[in-house]
Amino acid sequence: MKFEGNPDIIETIGEEMDEIYLEKVVSQSLNRDLIAKHSDIKIVYTPIHGTGVKLVPEAMKRLGFKNIYNVPEQDVVSGDFPTVVSPNPEESAALSMALKKADEVGADLVMATDPDADRVGIAVRDHSGKLILVSGNQTAVLLTYYLLSQWKEKGKLLGKEFIAKTIVTTELIADIANKFETKYFDCLTGFKWIADVIRQHEDDMTYIGGGEESYGFMIGDFVRDKDAVSSCSMIAEIAAWAKDQGKSLFDVLQDIYVEFSFYKEGLVSIYRQGKDGAEEIAAMMENFRSSPPETIDNSDVVLVHDYLKQQTFDTISHLRYDISLPKSNVLQYVAQNGTKVSIRPSGTEPKIKFYFSVNEKLNNKEDYDKMNEELEKRIEGLKKDLKLV
Numbered sequence: 001m002k003f004e005g006n007p008d009i010i011e012t013i014g015e016e017m018d019e020i021y022l023e024k025v026v027s028q029s030l031n032r033d034l035i036a037k038h039s040d041i042k043i044v045y046t047p048i049h050g051t052g053v054k055l056v057p058e059a060m061k062r063l064g065f066k067n068i069y070n071v072p073e074q075d076v077v078s079g080d081f082p083t084v085v086s087p088n089p090e091e092s093a094a095l096s097m098a099l100k101k102a103d104e105v106g107a108d109l110v111m112a113t114d115p116d117a118d119r120v121g122i123a124v125r126d127h128s129g130k131l132i133l134v135s136g137n138q139t140a141v142l143l144t145y146y147l148l149s150q151w152k153e154k155g156k157l158l159g160k161e162f163i164a165k166t167i168v169t170t171e172l173i174a175d176i177a178n179k180f181e182t183k184y185f186d187c188l189t190g191f192k193w194i195a196d197v198i199r200q201h202e203d204d205m206t207y208i209g210g211g212e213e214s215y216g217f218m219i220g221d222f223v224r225d226k227d228a229v230s231s232c233s234m235i236a237e238i239a240a241w242a243k244d245q246g247k248s249l250f251d252v253l254q255d256i257y258v259e260f261s262f263y264k265e266g267l268v269s270i271y272r273q274g275k276d277g278a279e280e281i282a283a284m285m286e287n288f289r290s291s292p293p294e295t296i297d298n299s300d301v302v303l304v305h306d307y308l309k310q311q312t313f314d315t316i317s318h319l320r321y322d323i324s325l326p327k328s329n330v331l332q333y334v335a336q337n338g339t340k341v342s343i344r345p346s347g348t349e350p351k352i353k354f355y356f357s358v359n360e361k362l363n364n365k366e367d368y369d370k371m372n373e374e375l376e377k378r379i380e381g382l383k384k385d386l387k388l389v
Contacts (some may be wrong), residue, residue, distance in 0.1 A: 005011075005221070006115075007128055011079055011085050018054075018055065021055070021177070021229075022055065022058060022059055022062060023221050024062055024220070025059045025062075025113075025229055025230050025233055026059065026062050026233070027062055028219055028220050028230060028234065029233070029234075029235070029237055029327045030146075030147075030150040030151075030152065030154065030237070031237060031240070031241055031276070032064065032158070033242050034237070034240045034241050034327075035063050035064040035065065035236075035237055035240045036064050037062045037240070038069075038166040038240040038243045038244060039065055039066045039077075039240075039242060040066060040067055041065060041067065041107045041109065041236070041239055041240055041243060042067045042069065042102075042105055042106060042107040042109070042228060043060065043065060043067065043068050043069065043107060043108070043110075043111065043236055043239075044068075044069045044070075044071070044098050044101050044102040044105065044107045044110045044111070045057060045060075045068055045069070045098075045100075045110075045111045045112070045113075045232065046070065046074045046075075046083065046095070046097065046098040046111075046113075047074065047075065047077075047112075047113055047115075047117065047222070048074055048084060048087040048089070048094055048112055048113065048114065048115060049074055049075075049076055049077060049078045049079075049080075049081045049082070049083070049084075049087060049102070049113065049115065050077065050087065050113060050114060050115030050116060050117055051077070051116055051117045052073050052113035052228060052229065052232075053077060053115035055117070055229050056111075056113060056117065056228065056232050056233075057070065057241070057256060058353065059229050059230075059232070059233045060232065060233055060236050063233055063236070063237065065236055065240075065246055067107075067382075069101060069105050069107060070099050070376070071097050071098050073097065073171055074097060074098075079115075079196070081115070083097060084384070087112065087114060087115050088114060089112045089114050089119055089120060089121025089215055090119075090121060090136065090214065090215055092133055092253050093134065093321045095112045095123060096113060096279060097108060098110045098111075098112055099123060099131050102131055104237065108124070108125060108129060108164075108239060108243075108248065109122065109123070109235070109236065109239050110122060110123035111232050111236075112234065113228040113232065114215075114228070117227075117228045118216060118225060118226045118227055118228055119136075119214065119215040119216045119226060119228055120139070120215060120217075120228040120231045120232055120235070121133065121134075121136075121139075122134045122139055122194050122235060124248060124250045125250060126250050127205060127250065132250070134249075134253075134309075135213070135265065136211075136212065136214050136216070137169060137170040137213045137263070137265045139215065139217065139220040139231075139235070140165070140169060140173060140211035140212070140213070140217055141168070141170060141172050141173060141176070141237055141253070141263075142235070142249065142252060142253060142256075143209060143211065143217050143219070143234060143235070143238070144163060144173050144176050144177070144209060144211070145176050145252075145256050146234070146237075146238045146241065146252075147163075147177060147208050147209045147219070148163070148177065148180040148182055148208065150241075151180075151208060157180065157181070157182060159181070160204065160206055160209060160377070161182055161183070161205065161206045161207075161208050162175055162182060162183040162184060162185060162197075162201065162205050162206070162208065163182060163183075163184045163185075163207075163208050163209055163210050164183075164184065164185045164186075164187055164194045164197055164198075164207070164209075164210030165184065165186060165187070165210055165212065166187050166188065166189045166190070166193070166194075166211075166212040167186050167187065167188060167189070167305075167307070167325075167332065167342065168189060168213055168330075168342045168344070168353075169211065169212050169213045169328065169354045170263050170265055170357060171357065172212065172231040172256070172260060172261070172359070173184075173211075173361075175212060175260045175261065176256075176260065177263075179195075179259075179260070182208070182231070185197045185210075186325070187210075187308070187325070188325055188326060188328050188330070189212065189328075189330075189344070190347075191212070191216060191218060191224075191225045191226045192225075193325075193326075194210045194218060195224040195225065196333075197353060198221050198224060202221070207220070207221045208220075211226070212226070213265065213267075217230075218232045219231065219234055224315075235249075236251070237288050239318075247262070247353075251365075254362075254365045254368055255365075257362045258362050258363070258364060258365060259369070261359045261360065261361055261362065262359060262360055262361070262362040262368075262372075262374060262375065263356055263357060263358070263359040264359070264372065264375035264378075265355065265356060265357045265358075265379075266355075266356040266357075266374065266376075266379040266382070267353065267354065267355055267356070268354040268356075268383060268388050269351045269352070269353050269354075270351060270352050270353075270354075270388070271349075271350055271351045272350055272351065272352070273350050278349050278350065281345050281350075281351075281352045282345075284352055285329060285345060285352070288343055289306065289308075289331060292304050292331075293333060293385065293386070294315075295335070295385075296333055296335050296339055296341055296382060296385050296386075297335055297337060297339040297358060297378055297381060297382055297385070298337075298381075299335035299336045299337035299339060300315070300335060300336045301315055301318055301333045301334070301335055301336075302314065302315055302334060302335065302336050303315070303334040304321065304331070304332070304333055304334075305328065305330075305331070305332035305333075306329070306330075306331055307322075307325060307329070307330040307332075307356050308326040308327055308328065308330070308331075309321060310322060310323045310324075310325070310327055311323060315371075328344070329344060329345055330342065330343070330344040330388060331343045332369065333342070338358075338359050339357065339358050339378070339382070340355075340356075340357040340358075341354065341355065341356055341357075341386070342354070342355040343355075344371070344382075354383075354386065354388060356379045356382045356383070358375050358378045358379060359375075360374070360375060
């Protein structure tokens, strides 16, 4: 880099900024007493060669967690990411070394952050003791439920608080917000839109937290972007809270499904390279826009949200409603049974993304595996409905 500026007017920030930041992260804790009680929880953490290597373990240690195991090979900060094909915590292969380490040390929880430490992927143990990966939607659900339940328990919900999610993120978050009588905002994809909502309401409302399906979450408003350091710290705290009840994070997730409904999500990304690919993606969007499906998941489509036209069409009343969000090339179909399909071209890669969400009442945790399989089949059916497979 060639630099010809005046070095006398440049201030290099150092550890003092880390200290201010870490104090903020730690101050968000809602149950320090439970962390002290279960400080021996075993956690494996990997930064996947990225910037979380220092502050994520430090934040958890300051909260009181004592057994944090690293993956030495992946603590090496390197833009070559030598141990993985892709350093994306959304991909199971990126967590393979951490999962192996967790089995070696008998860890309860695995966390992996992406290179710039704004997103986190986690793995927890199921009832058989096997480590299973948790989706971005599920992580956001766990965080939202914990934050709202503890704010309520501590008398902090006064009616002027809110949470936020993106329009392609699970509607279970909306259900949780409604249960706790807390306002929620739907935002376009990207945390700049959540930050915008915070800015609009910072004088009259308090932001608690918000997230997206692609493994990003933001707790509190002092960062105003998704932040994996805060997220990892809070996820570890939820594990301590669960353990105090004789539960695991997997148990907590199942409890949420029984209390509300079992939501399951899926994603298909179709890549099309170059100018021809861009034209093909544009044609696909135009086709879905002009000829929306009448049924999905064996249920009538009742709402069509077109965020480019900023309009919702109710197929039952045939009325149209304005969408107050900014224009964005996104389509959503909502079926009578609650199934939702969202379609949007990526803003950063040559691909078009299809998001699927199905849900069904789960009467008890014993039915979890069976219901999980049924919902997975419904998602596969949606892919066939839209001719994606």
